[in-house]
Each structure stands twice: as structure tokens, then as C-alpha cells.
Amino acid sequence: MQSRSCQYPFVESFEETPLLVAVLTYIGYGILTIFGYLRDFLRDWKFEKCHLAREREEQKDFVPLYQDFENFYTRNLYMRIRDNWNRPICSIPGAKMDLVERVTPDYNWTFEHTGNVLKDVINMGSYNYLGFAENTGTCADAASECTVKYGVGVSSTRQEIGNLDKHEELEKLVARFLGVESSMAFGMGFATNSMNIPALTGKGCLILSDELNHASLVLGARLSGSTIRVFKHNNMQSLEKLLRDAIVHGQPRTHRPWKKILVLVEGIYSMEGSIVRLPEVIALKKKYKAYLYLDEAHSIGALGPRGRGVVDYFGLDPSDVDIMMGTFTKSFGAAGGYIGGKKELIDYLCLHSHSAVHATSMSPPITQQIITSMKCIMGEDGTTLGQERLCQLSENTTYFRRRLHEMGFIIYGNNDSPVVPLMLYMPAKIGAFGREMLKRNIGTVVVGFPATPIIESRARFCVSAAHTREMLDKALNAISEVGDLLQLKYSRKNRNGSEGTDCFSFLESHQD
Numbered sequence: 464m465q466s467r468s469c470q471y472p473f474v475e476s477f478e479e480t481p482l483l484v485a486v487l488t489y490i491g492y493g494i495l496t497i498f499g500y501l502r503d504f505l506r507d508w509k510f511e512k513c514h515l516a517r518e519r520e521e522q523k524d525f526v527p528l529y530q531d532f533e534n535f536y537t538r539n540l541y542m543r544i545r546d547n548w549n550r551p552i553c554s555i556p557g558a559k560m561d562l563v564e565r566v567t568p569d570y571n572w573t574f575e576h577t578g579n580v581l582k583d584v585i586n587m588g589s590y591n592y593l594g595f596a597e598n599t600g601t602c603a604d605a606a607s608e609c610t611v612k613y614g615v616g617v618s619s620t621r622q623e624i625g626n627l628d629k630h631e632e633l634e635k636l637v638a639r640f641l642g643v644e645s646s647m648a649f650g651m652g653f654a655t656n657s658m659n660i661p662a663l664t665g666k667g668c669l670i671l672s673d674e675l676n677h678a679s680l681v682l683g684a685r686l687s688g689s690t691i692r693v694f695k696h697n698n699m700q701s702l703e704k705l706l707r708d709a710i711v712h713g714q715p716r717t718h719r720p721w722k723k724i725l726v727l728v729e730g731i732y733s734m735e736g737s738i739v740r741l742p743e744v745i746a747l748k749k750k751y752k753a754y755l756y757l758d759e760a761h762s763i764g765a766l767g768p769r770g771r772g773v774v775d776y777f778g779l780d781p782s783d784v785d786i787m788m789g790t791f792t793k794s795f796g797a798a799g800g801y802i803g804g805k806k807e808l809i810d811y812l813c814l815h816s817h818s819a820v821h822a823t824s825m826s827p828p829i830t831q832q833i834i835t836s837m838k839c840i841m842g843e844d845g846t847t848l849g850q851e852r853l854c855q856l857s858e859n860t861t862y863f864r865r866r867l868h869e870m871g872f873i874i875y876g877n878n879d880s881p882v883v884p885l886m887l888y889m890p891a892k893i894g895a896f897g898r899e900m901l902k903r904n905i906g907t908v909v910v911g912f913p914a915t916p917i918i919e920s921r922a923r924f925c926v927s928a929a930h931t932r933e934m935l936d937k938a939l940n941a942i943s944e945v946g947d948l949l950q951l952k953y954s955r956k957n958r959n960g961s962e963g964t965d966c967f968s969f970l971e972s973h974q975d
Contacts, residue, residue: 475877488888488918499539514572544894545571555598556589558929587924588908592765593852594929595796595836605835606828613827625824637801642781646803649818650825652790653679655800658817661687667722699743706751724753730762730773736876745783756786764794770840770853797832799825856928866939871952881926893920903941
């Protein structure tokens with residue numbers, strides 16, 4: 464299939480951090496660190512109570528279980544804004560949700576529920592891209608019927624007596640959906656990466672990993688025992704240099720050829736909102752005879768005219784990707800993950816994957832949820848609902864990103880990505896933004912160091928097809944209001960001008 468990359472502009476924006484903002488951010492972290500050491504001094508002298516786990520006095524001479532310095536960030540920075548995370552919800556995570564109200568009597572060390580519920584909070588944080596996280600409709604009915612027939616749990620592994628006909632039906636459907644020979648489903652998305660990469664590579668193999676890959680990919684690479692080298696995010700020059708050096712020099716000391724070279728990339732990077740430059744990655748993979756592992760956790764169902772992910776987005780041949788991985792936790796409103804590829808690959812993983820051999824099989828109602836939602840996307844349910852949701856997600860993404868840009872915020876990522884990071888930068892603004900948005904009945908996700916670089920704290924919005932224009936406008940008005948309150952409109956780009964239409968171009972805005 465011919466690539467679409469030259470027919471549709473590939474526009475990604477990573478505007479440079481304003482110098483003054485960067486300086487103030489470092490100063491903010493510096494002040495927090497100084498006060499952190501002061502409070503630790505007061506705790507050591509018993510002037511202030513420490514709630515965190517510590518060594519007992521009689522174990523002072525033992526090898527410490529808790530590294531005091533490693534917990535410094537948790538004690539003195541994270542705890543100040545901990546109320547922004549782990550909020551319990553008491554409804555489906557749809558376009559709107561209900562939050563359990565809680566208060567803290569000890570500055571976020573512990574929380575108490577008040578018994579009140581915050582109703583109809585607009586959900587801008589869940590990965591519910593196509594709106595299938597719902598408790599009514601075809602998917603919910605099918606999952607309910609499946610629960611009555613099969614029960615909730617399987618209580619065994621696939622290799623023993625936990626292999627249901629529903630599992631095999633799902634795997635055949637996933638293979639057709641992806642356009643590959645065969646596929647395999649797993650009960651946990653994180654384990655799909657972390658437990659299968661060690662089955663594919665080992666000692667004497669080389670893994671080339673994007674610097675912004677998800678923790679599951681990083682863990683899987685480390686567990687494999689392979690040599691790991693990291694290339695700059697979405698930078699094809701950096702990747703090619705590593706590939707060339709690997710071919711020329713081979714393994715360290717012996718200079719023998721690598722047994723296998725595996726390139727790890729994601730479809731949509733969940734913290735940056737960027738899309739992998741897949742046509743160029745495939746070209747390099749073919750040129751240097753490497754293997755390609757593509758993680759489509761966020762892109763499957765959310766990209767492409769048919770919802771088939773980043774391969775569909777660029778109009779590429781699925782056979783050019785050696786290992787296609789993805790999850791069911793986002794666009795399908797379920798849980799678990801899959802790997803697709805050639806039949807030989809799947810047959811090998813059935814015998815050697817830790818997730819397949821040792822993990823309990825996927826729950827039957829979850830399996831049915833995936834089957835029903837996937838058939839809806841494919842149009843095999845006899846309706847156009849799936850295609851309508853794909854179009855709605857694309858429209859909502861374009862509208863939401865355009866409005867934020869016009870307001871003057873610095874937004875990262877690709878114009879077609881439903882993951883929308885809004886830059887906050889300063890540590891004090893992380894907690895303030897989340898709290899102020901919740902006051903306006905908008906649920907958001909805020910992220911800071913160490914999940915992001917120290918000066919690149921952000922709020923991450925996830926657009927859904929379930930969001931109506933009224934919901935988005937209400938959220939945008941609240942974001943603009945909070946942006947003015949906290950002075951977050953840092954962008955120096957022309958708010959009414961075009962960001963450019965060159966194919967595969969990264970656009971940066973520099974200070975005058």
C-alpha cells in the first residue's frame with residue numbers, strides 16, 4: 464500500500480520553553496528542595512512528625528530497606544500536591560463521571576471521605592477515545608450476557624483449562640482487524656510488553672529504544688538481558704546512527720554480529736502527544752535488516768480512517784511491522800493487550816511468553832466487550848456507529864487543539880493526536896491547575912517530574928468521541944479562565960496563523 468504521508472501534512476509542535484519560565488521553574492524546585500531539607504532536619508529532631516515508612520531504631524545498623532534520599536521527593540514535593548491523584552470515582556469513566564469527595568486532615572498524608580459525591584464532572588483524563596466505556600448500549604448488553612453464561616473469572620491459564628472459545632474468537636477477530644496472519648490476547652496491557660519482549664530477545668541481542676518509550680517497554684527491554692541503546696525521540700538521524708554503528712562494530716569486545724536488532728517505538732507517545740514517524744522507521748528497519756516492535760496502545764482505534772492505528776494512518780502495509788502490539792484498555796473500553804504478526808511469531812509466543820504460560824486468562828465479559836466494540840469499529844455490527852465515532856473523535860481533536868492554540872497555551876504533539884499535553888512548567892502550578900479545574904467541575908490529569916523532564920510539567924487532556932461540543936466548550940472556557948488566573952498562556956506563536964504544512968516537519972517557536 465502506498466504511504467499517505469505526502470498526501471496529508473504531518474504537523475507536530477514542540478514550542479521552546481521561554482527562558483524566563485525555565486529559570487523560574489528551576490528556582491521553584493530549588494526553593495522546594497531547600498525547604499524539604501529544612502523539614503527533614505525538623506523531622507530528625509522530632510519537631511515534625513514523619514508519616515513515611517522509616518527504619519526502626521533497633522535496625523539502624525542493618526542494610527536499609529528504605530533509602531531516605533530516594534524518598535525525599537515523595538516526602539517534600541509529591542505530598543504537597545498528592546490530592547490531585549488517586550481520586551476515587553463512583554461511576555463509569557465516560558464523558559462525565561462522579562467523584563467521591565475527600566478531605567485531608569494532615570496535608571495529604573491521609574484522606575477521609577466526606578460522604579458527598581461531585582456529580583457530572585467532565586472527564587478530560589480517561590483514555591476513552593471512542594466512548595466505549597459505557598454502561599448502556601450494545602457492548603454493555605453483550606458483556607452482561609457473557610457474564611451470565613461464562614462467569615466473571617476463568618481461574619486458569621490458557622495452557623491449562625482457561626482457553627475459552629471466546630478467546631479464540633477474539634484473536635481471530637484481532638488478526639482480521641490488524642490485517643495480519645495471527646494474533647494473541649493477554650489479560651494485562653503492561654504485561655503484554657514487559658513479559659513478551661524478554662521472550663523475543665536475550666543476551667547477544669540489541670534493542671534500540673526511543674527515549675520516551677513507556678515504562679512497560681523499558682521494563683521488558685531490561686528484563687530481556689539484551690544490550691539497550693536509546694535514540695532521541697522520533698529522531699531518524701539518531702536511530703540510523705545507532706543502526707549503522709551496530710552493523711559496523713557488532714557486539715562489544717568480540718565484535719561479532721548481533722544475533723538480533725529490535726527497534727522499539729510507540730504509535731502515539733502518551734506524554735508528548737506525538738506520532739511515530741513510521742514510514743521512515745520502516746525504511747530504516749528494511750535498510751539495516753532490523754526487526755520492528757510497534758506499541759499501539761494509544762493509537763489503535765484512535766488513528767486512521769478505519770481506526771486501525773498508526774499503520775492505517777499512514778496507509779502502510781501491516782506486514783512491514785514485525786511485531787504489532789496494542790492494548791484494549793483505551794479505545795475499546797476494556798482491559799488487556801494483544802500481539803499480532805506472522806503465525807510463526809504467535810506460535811512461538813504461545814509456548815515461551817510468560818504472560819501466556821503463567822498468567823490467568825482474560826475475563827470472559829472483558830473479552831466480549833472487546834469483540835463487540837471491535838466489530839462496531841469494523842462496521843460488522845450492521846451499523847455506522849463505529850465510523851461515526853471515529854469521525855467525531857477526529858473532529859473533537861482538531862477543534863480542541865485549535866482552540867487551545869488560539870488561547871495562547873503551549874501545546875505539544877501532533878495535530879491529529881487525541882492526547883493533548885498543555886505545558887504548566889512550574890511545580891506550584893501543577894497542583895493549582897488540577898484543583899482549580901476541579902472547582903469548575905472539570906476532571907484533569909496533571910503530570911510532573913519524574914514522569915516528565917523537571918522543567919516540563921504539564922496537564923494532559925484526552926479527547927473522546929463521547930465529548931459533545933458543549934462539553935468541550937465548557938472545558939475550554941474553564942481552561943482559559945484558569946490559564947489567565949495562573950498565567951499559563953506562554954505561547955509566542957501567531958495565534959491566528961498557520962503552523963505550516965510541510966510533511967514530516969517538526970515546528971519550533973523561538974524567542975525573538
